[in-house]
Amino acid sequence: MFDLRANEPTRNPVRRSAWFAVGALVGLTGAAIAQPHAAEGDPGRVRYDGQMVVRAVIRDAADLMLVNQVAPDCWSHTADPGPPGTWGVLDYRIDASGLEALRAVGMQVEVLIPDLQRVVDEESRRLAGGAMTRGWFDDYKSLDQVSQFVDGLIAARPEIASRETLGLSLEQREIYALRLTSPVPPDRGGKPVILINSVQHAREWITVMSTMYMADQLVNGYGVDPRVTAVLDKFEIVIVPFVNPDGYVYTWTTERYWRKNRRPNANGTFGVDNNRNWGFAWGSNNGSSGNFGSETYRGTAPFSEPENVAMRDWTLANPGVVMHLDVHSYGQYLLYSWGYTPAPAPGVGALRSLAMGMRQAILDSGGVTYNAGQCYQTLYPVSGGAIDWYYGDQNILSWTPELRGPSFSPPPSVILPTAREMYAALLWLAENYCGADVDYTGFVDSVDFDAFMAMFEAGLPSADFDHTGFVDTDDFDAFVQAFIEGC
Ligand SMILES: [Zn+2]
Structure with a gap:
């Protein structure tokens, strides 16, 4: 395989x-x-002169x-x-x-x-100069433009696309999801869900362009492209464009390279790093900071930030989520747990083998090389990160793709090639997910049967094979059927 x-x-x-x-x-x-410092002539905008x-x-x-x-x-x-x-x-x-x-x-x-200020000036001049007149993926898009794009997709195909509010950010902006699935019901139970989010970090503008490209291809490909049709018949794909909408707006209006949310901290600084605020191994092993002003400030407690709470609560209410992508930039990586420790995560073979498959799918699509590896060693220690909570707490296979650079302001010509290769990775992931291959060896055998039986007898959530939210004999029947069919 x-x-x-x-x-x-x-x-x-x-x-x-x-x-x-x-x-x-x-x-x-x-x-x-x-x-950076506030401009004298333009008090609203932080400048990067020098x-x-x-x-x-x-x-x-x-x-x-x-x-x-x-x-x-x-x-x-x-x-x-x-x-x-x-x-x-x-x-x-x-x-x-x-x-x-x-x-x-x-x-x-x-x-x-x-000259960083020159990059910012060129970017804002370009964006002000009418990117709307060209193709949607030809330049970066504001929070409102993305929201309108999502609504346009839903209006075009209401039978497969819908919008759901997950919660509100600190500054009361909507955190929403675009839900995509076909009207074809699953064989039994509920459809497995692939959850994808972009913009935990405000300045990583290319990430939302990539997730919107996935949405566009899936919505327009259903019933046209047999691969897309098969994927949406089998899965529900849920895309959250902005986990951190306040930070994103702030990068457009005030400070281009802002990373965190807009939490006012006790010492007058702003921002918690949403990707250090998840409630698994929060604050451990130097993978985050307790200093308010730090770019990796973890917050006062696990899930202290409403953006993380919105994602968590939605995930808990939707037991069908089997895989998760937390899209970041930049560096061309496919990272997986653990982020908080160099120790290998239990069952890391599944995370690694599917990451390697995505890496190859990106190459096969004509894309560039992404390095796959455990977050802690490949990137740096991250504690309280999304992938560790999804995998460690929720038993959901989870990865952080780090998209192309070469900075947080890649030239707009990079948007489409990056989006295309990540879309290729997503399709590969959906097509190669095999619930019956419990130990992710790439084939289904008696070891998988024994592993499922152990989970089933223990009543573990991971034995909810038909994604109904509880474990019962239907899960056993569904597993046996998949086992016999080879996936
Ligand atoms: Zn990031």
């Missing part, structure tokens, strides 16, 4: 300790040298300590290895004095974006 062993993530103990340190240090507030984005080669702990002091906003989801004997390379937003400090100690630093 697919090779589980190709492209294994590197498991280098030195690298592991390096990324552990990155996680710890990314959490520091830093010396605030590279903070700031740049650099890629720094981290040789050792001292380098890492220094760079996190002079440039507290780490942009990297790119844990590239770097030259031999180093800890790897990371991207940072930094100013000239910070750059000078790095070069003074002999660090190798490449300037990726020499």
Whole structure:
């Protein structure tokens, strides 16, 4: 079916300790040298004058300590290895004095974006210049434009598309889902659900373009493209465009590279990192920060943020969810649990083999290389992240795709190729999900039968094979049927 062993993530103990340190240090507030400032002529908008984005080669702990002091906003989801004997390379937003400090100690630093304000100016000029007159996926879209697009899809195909409110954000914006499924009923019970969300992090604009492309292809492909028809006959696909609508609006109106939500913190700073606020291993192992001003501030308690609560409560109320994608940018990764510890998650073979399949589907579609691996080692420690809650607490297979860069402002020409490759990954995932392959070896055998029977006898939620929300003899019948049919 697919090779589980190709492209294994590197498991280098030195690298592991390096990324552990990155996680710890990314959490520091830093010396605030590279903070953006409000414009004098345009008081509404934060400017990035004198700031740049650099890629720094981290040789050792001292380098890492220094760079996190002079440039507290780490942009990297790119844990590239770097030259031999180093800890790897990371991207940072930094100013000239910070750059000078790095070069003074002999660090190798490449300037990726020499003038960040110019990028922001060009982007806003371009967006103001009538992107609406071209194709919808030719440029980035505001919160309202996405909402109108969703409503347009529903109006075009109300028999397969509907909208549901999950809850309200801190600033009372609607957090909603687009639900897609065909009128064809499942063989028995309820349809399995694939849940997809974008924009937990406000500045990752390309992520909502990708999830909207999935929605567009699925809505327009049903009854036309046999692959789409089969997928929507088998699954319900639920897309939440904005987990963090307040942050997204703020990046459009005020501060382009804002990451967190807009929670007012006790010390006058703003924002909780929604992807450190989930209630599984919350706050553990330096995978988040307890400092209000940090880009990875975890909040005052697990699920302290209404955006996380809305996602959690919807998930708890919909027992059919079998798979979840939490889409981020950037760095071209397919990450899976655990994020909070280097230990392998139980049943990690399933997460890994399906990630490898998505990676290959992306390549086969003409896309670029995504590296698949466990979040902790491949990226950096993340505690209180969505994938660990979905997998660890809810037994839902969950991944974080990190889309293409090369920054949080990829040129608009990158939108469609990125969207197409992620759509290819989604179709592959839906077509290759096999509930009867309980241990995800790629084939169904007696080990799967024994594993299901153990879950069934224990009454575990994972034995709810027909997705009704409870475990009964119908689940046993459904499993046996699937087992006999080979999936
Ligand atoms: Zn992110």
